[in-house]
Each structure stands twice: as C-alpha cells, then as structure tokens.
Amino acid sequence: MSNATTGPDNLTGVTPDTGLKVGQSDETGPVLAADGTSLKSSLNRALRKQKMRALLLIAPLLFFILVTFIYPIGEMLFRSVENQIVGETLPRTVVELADWDADVTDVPGAPVFSALTKDLMVAVEEKNHTRLGSRLNYELSGVSSLFRKSGRGVDDFGEVYTDQFVALDPAWEDPATFIDIFAGERWLTANAAYDGEGPRPRFRLAPGVDDVLPETARMYADFARVVQVEDDDNPAEEEPWNAVYLALYEELSAGAVIPADFPQAALLNQAQAAVATFDTEDLRAQFVEIDEDWADREVWRIIQGYSAPYTAGYFLNAVDLQQTPDGVAWRPENQQIYITLFIRTMIMSTAITLACIMLGYPVAWLMANLPARQANLLMILVLLPFWTSLLVRTSAWKVMLQREGVINDLFVWIGIVADDNRLALINNATGTIIAMTHILLPFMILPLYSVMKTIPVSYTRAAKSLGATNWTAFWRVYFPQSVPGIGAGSILVFILAIGYYITPEIVGGTKGVFISNRIAYHISSSLNWGLAAALGAILLVIVLALYWAYDRIVGIDNVKLGG
Amino acid sequence: MTLKTKLGATTALVLAGTTVFSAANAQEMANDMTIVSWGGAYQNSQQKAYVEPYLEMNEGVTAVWDESSAEAVAKLRAMNEAGNVTWDVVDVVASDAIRLCDEGLAMEIDFNEMLADGDDGSTAEEDFGDLLVSDCFIPQIVYSTTVGYRTDMVGDTAPTDICALFDLDTYPGMRSLERRPINNMEWALLCDGVAKEDVYDVLETEEGQDQAFAKLDTIKDNVVWWTAGADTPQLLADGEVIMGSTYNGRLFSAIEEQDQPIGMLWDAQVFDLDGWIIPTGLSEERLARALDFVRFATDTQRLADQSKYISYGPARASSAPLVGQHAELGIEMAQHMPTDPANATNTFLYNYEWWADYRDDLDAKFQAWLAQ
The missing domain is CATH 1.10.3720.10 (MetI-like)
Structure with a gap:
C-alpha cells in the first residue's frame, strides 16, 4: 500500500484501512460510520470481537502451555536466585548477625549465640536445621554435619536457667503458669472446646504481652505452634523448652518492666529480683563444645553472607566465580569447571x-x-x-x-x-x-x-x-x-x-x-x-x-x- | 474387617513366636502400596525373598514396583513439594537416605519399636548394630565396591591387594573406576601410604586431596570412568579393561552365572549399605501398611532369604547363620558375601557423615580434575 499509483486502492477503491487514511488527510474530521460513531472506533469494536473469539479458541491451549510449560520453567528458574531458607530458619540469628563485622571480631558475640539457640531449637523441632545445613554446605564444606550435630544437643542449652526458675518457685514448672501469661483469651476457649477433630485452633498470644516481654512471647508462641503442629499436642499441658526460659531470663535481667496488672506479676517480679544472682551459661562455649567450627569465622561469614532472601551465589558458582570478603573472585583453579x-x-x-x-x-x-x-x-x-x-x-x-x-x-x-x-x-x-x-x-x-x-x-x-x-x-x-x-x-x-x-x-x-x-x-x-x-x-x-x-x-x- | 483377623491368624501360624503384628493389627491398613527399587537382579531378589511371601500372607494387598531408586532423592523432593507422595517404601543407598533424612523427606524410625527383634533375641538396634547410620534408614543388605580383574590378562601373578590398581608396571592396561570421588580418593590414599584410620583426616586437608589426586594422576590416562554398575562387568567381559571397580554382586553374576574369566579382589573392599526409607507425608492407612511391610521384610529370616538370590550380605547379624545356597546355582552363598570373615579381612568402611559434608566440594574438584 506504500505506492498509491500501483497499490490496491486504485483497483478496489477505498478499503476500511485506507479509508482511515483518507479521513485523516482530510481536514474535515473523522469519517463516521453508519450509526454516527467514528469509523475508527466502530471498526475497533468489530475487530475486538473477532480477536476475543480467536483468543477464546486458543485459550485452552494457551492455558495448557502456561500451566504445564511456562509456569514450571519459571518456577525452576526462580530457584536460581531464591535463598529464603536462611532467613526463615534462623530469623533471630540473621537479625543479630547483621551488625557483626568479620574484620573486627573473629566470632560474633553472645546475643548471636543466644539467638542461634532459640532459632535452632525451633528448626530442630520442625526438622529444618539439616535442610539449612545442606543448603549452606554448598558454600562451605562441613556445615552440613555442623548443623546435624548441633541439632542433637541444642535442646539442653539454657537448662541452667530452667532449673533456677523452677528452684525459685515450682510454679515455673507448671505449663499453666506460661499459659496464664502468654495465651490469648479466645484461643483458650477455642482450645478448651477442641474435640480432636480437624486441626487444633492456632495459638494466639494475649494482647499486650509482646509489649512487656516481646522475645519471650515470640519464643513461647513458636513453642506453642510447634507443639500443636509437629507433635499434635496441647501446649497447655507441655512444659516449655529451655529456650523459653532462656528468653525470659534475658528479658528479665535486661530490666523488663512488669505492669502491676500483668498476669503472674508477683511471680515475674520475684523472678526479676532473683535473676541477677542466677548462674549463667556460656552458650558460645556450649556450641563450640559440640563442634569447634562454631568458633570459625568462615562459618559465620557464610551465614551472614547468605542471609538475604535472594542470592547471586548460584549464578556466580555457575560461571566459576565466588563471593569472597573482597568481592567477587574466581574460584580456585582446581574447582573451575x-x-x-x-x-x-x-x-x-x-x-x-x-x-x-x-x-x-x-x-x-x-x-x-x-x-x-x-x-x-x-x-x-x-x-x-x-x-x-x-x-x-x-x-x-x-x-x-x-x-x-x-x-x-x-x-x-x-x-x-x-x-x-x-x-x-x-x-x-x-x-x-x-x-x-x-x-x-x-x-x-x-x-x-x-x-x-x-x-x-x-x-x-x-x-x-x-x-x-x-x-x-x-x-x-x-x-x-x-x-x-x-x-x-x-x-x-x-x-x-x-x-x-x-x-x-x-x-x-x-x-x-x-x-x-x-x-x-x-x-x-x-x-x-x-x-x-x-x-x-x-x-x-x-x-x-x-x-x-x-x-x-x-x-x-x-x-x-x-x- | 474379616480379612484382618484372617491375616492375623495366618501370620501367627507362619511366624509363631515373632511379634510381627502386635502393633499394626490395631490399625486400618491401605491395600495398595508402591515399592521403589533398582530393578534388575536386585529387585528380583526382593520380590522373591519377601514381597511375594508378604502378598501371599496378606490377601487382597497389591504391590506395584517403581524402578526409580536411582532418582529417588530428586523425585521424592519433587513429590513432597507438590504435596502428593505416591511412594510407600523406597529402597535407597545409605548416603541417599541420610540426605532424605536431612531434607525431612524420610520418616524417622524408632527401630526397636517398629522393627522385629532378631531371631536370636536381640533387639533390632543391637541386631543392626553399627549399620544404623541414619535415623531414617532401615538397612537391608551390605554390599561392597570392590575390584574385579581378567584372570587371563593379569599374567602369572594374580593381584591380591588393592594397589594393583595403581601398579601399571605389573599390570599394564586400562582400568575402570567410578566417575565420582567416593572410593577412588580413599583407595588412592591407601596406596600412597596413608594408614586406613587416617584416610578421612588426611582427605579433609587441601594437601591430602592433592595427594590423592596426584596418585590418581599416575593412572589417569589408563582409566575408563564408569557411571553404571553394569559397565565394569561389560568392559571386563569385552577385554576392554584388565581390572575395574564395581559392586560385588555384579562380579558374582559375571563370574558364577555367566562364567566369565574374571577374578575378584576382596582387599580394601568398601562396604556400603542399601535399605528402606519410608517417605514423610503418608496417610495413616498407607503408613500402617508400609510399616507392616517393612517390619516383615527386614526380619531375620527374610534378610537371610534374600541372599539366596543375590550375593549381598544381610544387614542383621542374626541373619548371617541362616544364609544358605543360591536358589538356582545351588552354590553356598556364605563365601560370596562381602561380610564373610574370609573376604572381610581388610575392609574399608565408607564414612557417610564425612562424605555428606565434603561431597559437594570434592565432587567439584574431582570433575574439574577429570576435565583437565
């Protein structure tokens, strides 16, 4: 249609397509269709219907290809950058570790080990720790067994605090004490009404408790969730993990303010008065005793380096590169393949x-x-x-x-x-x-x-x-x-x-x-x-x-x- | 259910004295199960030794085989992510079981609770002993990776120790080795003067790995690298290689069943295990069936029966005295077991935990070394 003297116009007259051109070149305004609307829009409407029909015809095929081909491939490719496992399995550790500078201190401080104790406790109960271990083992040999070994011992960590709380007042041994402090009213009624059919009502914290004892509340909520989901038990009848006592000890000794109308306020105040004299436990030493790799800067650097939800690590690895403290570098020659x-x-x-x-x-x-x-x-x-x-x-x-x-x-x-x-x-x-x-x-x-x-x-x-x-x-x-x-x-x-x-x-x-x-x-x-x-x-x-x-x-x- | 009472009665008769159905009887059990194995002669031995007897005892139960053990780990992971696990019991090697356990894809087993006691009165844990290498893994057989050689190509002095692999002067010619670092690295160090108990400590260091690669370098040009267990027997039969590593059962069938001029070297054979895992995420009925089957299939008599069909050693200590003759050839099987005292004078135990840690790293190095 580019050449007006030989194009189809001269042979067939104005087609809808060229008609538009005529309309535009004419300064008098758009060409109108029989019903008075502009020709362009009425034409579009007619064509849209056709297009829709065509699309409907191929819709099953399109849908099939999307579901069975594009989506799986997309999902598979997404794995090449996905790395949520570290942040999801060790949420507390990752936060604590964010400020650690490998060039300043060899091994992170006590808060990191305390966070690790809590995270690992949850991960072990949910059987996620070995999965994380194999993930990090791709980056550093030995991490796999490090997590596997540590998983076996971590439930004893913090026992010192549990024993001292219980020695202070046997009420601390009673699951009801914790339920009293942490459980929400609605969950309590729902849980009492649970008759063994279907999933257990999801544990809810009492309102306000995470303002007073945020870490302990979070730990207890984790505990309650795991007891319900993994063990199919009633948290109201289970003694909390050592990690819950550990969190409570930490928060009380850090000077948490217990309001007078707080449930079990007397018990908590009594404990708070006593925690200063509690024997403490060096969690770091405990970890190192299980495996001395926990004192290895490289391990921590890997955990820190791979704590983001997305990573370029797999792609770097795929082209024989690696992330080092000094930036991206070639892998050792004997690993380039x-x-x-x-x-x-x-x-x-x-x-x-x-x-x-x-x-x-x-x-x-x-x-x-x-x-x-x-x-x-x-x-x-x-x-x-x-x-x-x-x-x-x-x-x-x-x-x-x-x-x-x-x-x-x-x-x-x-x-x-x-x-x-x-x-x-x-x-x-x-x-x-x-x-x-x-x-x-x-x-x-x-x-x-x-x-x-x-x-x-x-x-x-x-x-x-x-x-x-x-x-x-x-x-x-x-x-x-x-x-x-x-x-x-x-x-x-x-x-x-x-x-x-x-x-x-x-x-x-x-x-x-x-x-x-x-x-x-x-x-x-x-x-x-x-x-x-x-x-x-x-x-x-x-x-x-x-x-x-x-x-x-x-x-x-x-x-x-x-x- | 009438079937169940009947089934209970039959077993009580068949296995009087053993405690096969004590716990399982209380529960509904699914009637179909999918068993995953390796196919071939090995699967056949399982079929004969315990799947057929089990189905005979349990009228109305059907078993479907899926020959996917080689890809079991990847497939189970995919099934688990899709939320639809279609397998009930899966036969895997120990290292895969450890990985499945780590990934949370295999169920943890309470051995004494879920498995039958040994015929000699020992508990399951005592009976399996050191072979319980993972919380999720029920060992079935002990097999070994060892070396076979052409009797007509080695000259007058047949090799007697593993270092013949590295001895090109006495035994010139091609060798076949598995295309992965496991076993090869250990053998290289053993033949380079490292004591058996130090192998993994040495291999953990950069220098130790270099030492192993240097030793392998001496024969690198004379090696055909295999990936399937059938490769070495075929290469030996065709005279392509003078010696090569493979599983002892493959060599047994090449020597005894096919009458090939092949000899076998038991020195520094590397023990490995094969056994069952039960996937996580089964419904209660299917789980009950899977546990019931596994309890039967791994009792003392069943494991001993399996050795009638294949030359792999039963994983229970109590099964060893019951090992008899080959079902078709009529030869005594005990002497062909990797665990037989005469064969097991110098064995090497595969260190699962160590390889779980170093496998990724060493594999990358090994592949890079091969590509050089």
Missing part, C-alpha cells in the same frame, strides 16, 4: 551440527532426486533409528567403537592400525560426536529433504544450458535455494544437541560430557537445584542469544521446515 563445560558444549554441538550437514546433505539430495521407490526406501532407512530406543542405539555405538570393538577390529584386520595401538574412539569427545551425529542426523535430513523437494530441477538444467559447470550450477543455483533447509536443520540439531545428556553420559567419558550432564547431576544427585537452575538459565540465555544472532545474520524468515 562450568565455563569449560559451557564452551565445550558449544564447540561440540557446532561440530555435531556441521557433521550432520556434511552427512545429511547428500542423503537428502539423493532422496529428493531419486525415483519415488528408491527414495521411499531411503526414507525408511532414515526414519528407522526413530523406531529404536535411544539407549539401544547409544549402547550399540559402544560395541562398535570400543577398543576391542567392531571398528577397531576391522582397522586392525585391514592393517591401518597396529593391534597394540588401537584407536580410542569412545569415552571421549570423538565418541560423543559420532554417536550424537548419528542420533540427530534425521533431524537434519528431514527439513533438508522437504526443502530440496521444492527446488525445481529445471533451474539447475537452465544454468547448465547457459554454460555453467556442474559445480557452478550446484553452488550458485541449487545450493542457495537449499539454504533455508540447512538453516532449519541446523537450528533443530544444534538446540537438541545442546540439551542432550544421555548419550554423552554413556559414551562421553570425561572429555565428552556436556553442561547438561552437570545439570542432571545437580538435579538428581547432589540436589543442588539452585545451581542446576542457574546453569539451566545460562544455557537458555545462550540459546536465545544464538537464536537472535541467527535471526540477525541469516534471518529467521529464511528457515523452512517444508514446502
């Missing part, structure tokens, strides 16, 4: 794609040019591997390629290689390239074939009749027309190759494995899903970048899968 693997994956996938073009092109040409009978036979041969299990095909290559295998035997028999110097064709990059080229070949041949099928033979004949040699006729006339097929085949083969992992795992040895093998390892074996997600995200970005580059250089419209 991922960049090598990314580069290797790219290079080998390219090699496989090129090999597929070299081998697939002549086959596709033959198929496109042979009489139908032979072409069909050839087609069946190409498709045959599709009907065989991938594992079987890969294992067959093992038999073919190994040192005592068919190919080496043949070479020795012919005399190309010496018997004691057989070729290493498997368990290395060669093996991967050979086996994967074979497996991915049909993905190259089929698009090539369907494109070549549409290239008229007469073009080459015409070129030859005009004096071109066979080579010139092929290279200048036939080949350019088959390029869209090469493009389609290459994209298919390359992208499939990049994500392959079964074949490299079986025939790749150590030098022929891909980045996807490491992703699989971290998903199914080491359980480091964050790192796997980061590696996957990087791979996805690389593929998209290559796709973009391809589009810029070759043009994606230039790709044909057929006709």
Whole structure:
C-alpha cells in the first residue's frame, strides 16, 4: 500500500484501512460510520470481537502451555536466585548477625549465640536445621554435619536457667503458669472446646504481652505452634523448652518492666529480683563444645553472607566465580569447571551440527532426486533409528567403537592400525560426536529433504544450458535455494544437541560430557537445584542469544521446515 | 474387617513366636502400596525373598514396583513439594537416605519399636548394630565396591591387594573406576601410604586431596570412568579393561552365572549399605501398611532369604547363620558375601557423615580434575 499509483486502492477503491487514511488527510474530521460513531472506533469494536473469539479458541491451549510449560520453567528458574531458607530458619540469628563485622571480631558475640539457640531449637523441632545445613554446605564444606550435630544437643542449652526458675518457685514448672501469661483469651476457649477433630485452633498470644516481654512471647508462641503442629499436642499441658526460659531470663535481667496488672506479676517480679544472682551459661562455649567450627569465622561469614532472601551465589558458582570478603573472585583453579563445560558444549554441538550437514546433505539430495521407490526406501532407512530406543542405539555405538570393538577390529584386520595401538574412539569427545551425529542426523535430513523437494530441477538444467559447470550450477543455483533447509536443520540439531545428556553420559567419558550432564547431576544427585537452575538459565540465555544472532545474520524468515 | 483377623491368624501360624503384628493389627491398613527399587537382579531378589511371601500372607494387598531408586532423592523432593507422595517404601543407598533424612523427606524410625527383634533375641538396634547410620534408614543388605580383574590378562601373578590398581608396571592396561570421588580418593590414599584410620583426616586437608589426586594422576590416562554398575562387568567381559571397580554382586553374576574369566579382589573392599526409607507425608492407612511391610521384610529370616538370590550380605547379624545356597546355582552363598570373615579381612568402611559434608566440594574438584 506504500505506492498509491500501483497499490490496491486504485483497483478496489477505498478499503476500511485506507479509508482511515483518507479521513485523516482530510481536514474535515473523522469519517463516521453508519450509526454516527467514528469509523475508527466502530471498526475497533468489530475487530475486538473477532480477536476475543480467536483468543477464546486458543485459550485452552494457551492455558495448557502456561500451566504445564511456562509456569514450571519459571518456577525452576526462580530457584536460581531464591535463598529464603536462611532467613526463615534462623530469623533471630540473621537479625543479630547483621551488625557483626568479620574484620573486627573473629566470632560474633553472645546475643548471636543466644539467638542461634532459640532459632535452632525451633528448626530442630520442625526438622529444618539439616535442610539449612545442606543448603549452606554448598558454600562451605562441613556445615552440613555442623548443623546435624548441633541439632542433637541444642535442646539442653539454657537448662541452667530452667532449673533456677523452677528452684525459685515450682510454679515455673507448671505449663499453666506460661499459659496464664502468654495465651490469648479466645484461643483458650477455642482450645478448651477442641474435640480432636480437624486441626487444633492456632495459638494466639494475649494482647499486650509482646509489649512487656516481646522475645519471650515470640519464643513461647513458636513453642506453642510447634507443639500443636509437629507433635499434635496441647501446649497447655507441655512444659516449655529451655529456650523459653532462656528468653525470659534475658528479658528479665535486661530490666523488663512488669505492669502491676500483668498476669503472674508477683511471680515475674520475684523472678526479676532473683535473676541477677542466677548462674549463667556460656552458650558460645556450649556450641563450640559440640563442634569447634562454631568458633570459625568462615562459618559465620557464610551465614551472614547468605542471609538475604535472594542470592547471586548460584549464578556466580555457575560461571566459576565466588563471593569472597573482597568481592567477587574466581574460584580456585582446581574447582573451575562450568565455563569449560559451557564452551565445550558449544564447540561440540557446532561440530555435531556441521557433521550432520556434511552427512545429511547428500542423503537428502539423493532422496529428493531419486525415483519415488528408491527414495521411499531411503526414507525408511532414515526414519528407522526413530523406531529404536535411544539407549539401544547409544549402547550399540559402544560395541562398535570400543577398543576391542567392531571398528577397531576391522582397522586392525585391514592393517591401518597396529593391534597394540588401537584407536580410542569412545569415552571421549570423538565418541560423543559420532554417536550424537548419528542420533540427530534425521533431524537434519528431514527439513533438508522437504526443502530440496521444492527446488525445481529445471533451474539447475537452465544454468547448465547457459554454460555453467556442474559445480557452478550446484553452488550458485541449487545450493542457495537449499539454504533455508540447512538453516532449519541446523537450528533443530544444534538446540537438541545442546540439551542432550544421555548419550554423552554413556559414551562421553570425561572429555565428552556436556553442561547438561552437570545439570542432571545437580538435579538428581547432589540436589543442588539452585545451581542446576542457574546453569539451566545460562544455557537458555545462550540459546536465545544464538537464536537472535541467527535471526540477525541469516534471518529467521529464511528457515523452512517444508514446502 | 474379616480379612484382618484372617491375616492375623495366618501370620501367627507362619511366624509363631515373632511379634510381627502386635502393633499394626490395631490399625486400618491401605491395600495398595508402591515399592521403589533398582530393578534388575536386585529387585528380583526382593520380590522373591519377601514381597511375594508378604502378598501371599496378606490377601487382597497389591504391590506395584517403581524402578526409580536411582532418582529417588530428586523425585521424592519433587513429590513432597507438590504435596502428593505416591511412594510407600523406597529402597535407597545409605548416603541417599541420610540426605532424605536431612531434607525431612524420610520418616524417622524408632527401630526397636517398629522393627522385629532378631531371631536370636536381640533387639533390632543391637541386631543392626553399627549399620544404623541414619535415623531414617532401615538397612537391608551390605554390599561392597570392590575390584574385579581378567584372570587371563593379569599374567602369572594374580593381584591380591588393592594397589594393583595403581601398579601399571605389573599390570599394564586400562582400568575402570567410578566417575565420582567416593572410593577412588580413599583407595588412592591407601596406596600412597596413608594408614586406613587416617584416610578421612588426611582427605579433609587441601594437601591430602592433592595427594590423592596426584596418585590418581599416575593412572589417569589408563582409566575408563564408569557411571553404571553394569559397565565394569561389560568392559571386563569385552577385554576392554584388565581390572575395574564395581559392586560385588555384579562380579558374582559375571563370574558364577555367566562364567566369565574374571577374578575378584576382596582387599580394601568398601562396604556400603542399601535399605528402606519410608517417605514423610503418608496417610495413616498407607503408613500402617508400609510399616507392616517393612517390619516383615527386614526380619531375620527374610534378610537371610534374600541372599539366596543375590550375593549381598544381610544387614542383621542374626541373619548371617541362616544364609544358605543360591536358589538356582545351588552354590553356598556364605563365601560370596562381602561380610564373610574370609573376604572381610581388610575392609574399608565408607564414612557417610564425612562424605555428606565434603561431597559437594570434592565432587567439584574431582570433575574439574577429570576435565583437565
């Protein structure tokens, strides 16, 4: 429509589309439809209906793709930055640790260890501490057992205070005392009415108690929740953890003001008067006794460094970097592996794609040019591997390629290689390239074939009749027309190759494995899903970048899968 | 339920004297269960030794196998996150059980309460002894990773100790080792003069790790790295390698069942465990069924029965005297057990706790070392 003299306007008159243009160029105002509204909006209304209908038609598919494809992938990728576990498992410790400066003091002070005692107590009861341990173990070896060991001992921490409270007044041993102080009225009635059916009514603190004894109230609420949810017991009948007494001791000795009308005010005031003379317990020493790693600055630095809800740690790790006190730095050389693997994956996938073009092109040409009978036979041969299990095909290559295998035997028999110097064709990059080229070949041949099928033979004949040699006729006339097929085949083969992992795992040895093998390892074996997600995200970005580059250089419209 | 009374009566007859159904009888039990295992000969031994007898005893109960043990940890984690655990009992190796336990994906077991006492009167905890390596793990068998060699390729002096792996002068040729640091690092240090009891202390240090890698470097060019247990027997059978590490059961079947010219080295065999875990998050009926099954499947007689079908040692001490002959070959199985006194003169115990800590770190180093 750009050219007014040859465009459709001159032939068909004004269409709705060009009508608008006319309306705009006319200074008299917008063109009106029959009902008096502007043509533009009435047209939009009509089109919107159509669009809605079209959208409704594809809605099930769209919904399906969103739910089963986009959402899981998005969620998986999200794991590459997600790190809530530290803050959720150790909420108090993370807050206390925020001010700690590793360069000033070696090990954080007593408040941090007190917070850790409380957090760990809850985590152990909820069985979260070992999970956190394995998470932090990705960053520092040994943290896993540190948390596992500490979890076994932490419920005794603070017992000194429990004993002294109880010695002061046996009422402190009575769960009812704590219920009296901390439990809310409504929860008490709901709890008393609970008949064992369904979930227990959720524990609520009494209003105002967290103004007077905030830490103890929080600790007691945690205790009550765990007793209800994890043990399915009634907090009103359970003696609180040592950690609750610890919190109470800390707050009373820090000078909490107990109002006169506070429940159990007399008991609390009596305790407050006594806490100054209480024997104390060095929690830090207790932790260090369980494992001396608690006195290790590195452990604390890792906890502090990974306390934020989101982390770049997995991505750094995925490109062989790490977070150090002095900023981002390379990992030690003997741990660098991922960049090598990314580069290797790219290079080998390219090699496989090129090999597929070299081998697939002549086959596709033959198929496109042979009489139908032979072409069909050839087609069946190409498709045959599709009907065989991938594992079987890969294992067959093992038999073919190994040192005592068919190919080496043949070479020795012919005399190309010496018997004691057989070729290493498997368990290395060669093996991967050979086996994967074979497996991915049909993905190259089929698009090539369907494109070549549409290239008229007469073009080459015409070129030859005009004096071109066979080579010139092929290279200048036939080949350019088959390029869209090469493009389609290459994209298919390359992208499939990049994500392959079964074949490299079986025939790749150590030098022929891909980045996807490491992703699989971290998903199914080491359980480091964050790192796997980061590696996957990087791979996805690389593929998209290559796709973009391809589009810029070759043009994606230039790709044909057929006709 | 009439079925249950019948079932109780049958068991009482079958297992008079044992306390199989004491606790479980009071509860409703689900009638379907999904058992996860490794497939192949191992799963077959479980099927014969206790799943079939169990189903016979419990009319109306069906068991479905899922051969997913190799990916059990990842799959259980995914199921747990989706809130729909479809497995009832899962067979895993001990190190996976420890991880599942750490992740809160496996249930903690009260061994004395939930498992049968030993036939010799010992409690379950005494009977399993040191093999209870995790609170969630019910050991089933002891297997070992050990070395097999081609009898026709090693010349006149067959290897007798593990360091033959590193001895390229006496035994030139390719070896196959597992593509992971576990076992290889330990063997390398043992053969580099480190005392057995010091191995993990040494391996904990940077220098110790370098020492192990340096030792492995001496044979690096002569190693085919395997990932599946079937690889080494195949490589040995094809004459691709002169010796290689694999599980003792695989070597047993290559030697005794397939009659391959393969010999076996018990020296410095590394013990490992395989057993059951019960996933967390089962409904009460399913849990009752799973516990009932596990109680039966891990009693003294059942574990001894399993060794009729596969050459792995029963995890209960009380089962050892009951180990008999192979069900088809008719050979005495005791001498093929990794736990047999004659085979276990020099064994190495896999340190689970240590590897749980250092696995991520050493694996990264090991993979980087391989890629160099």
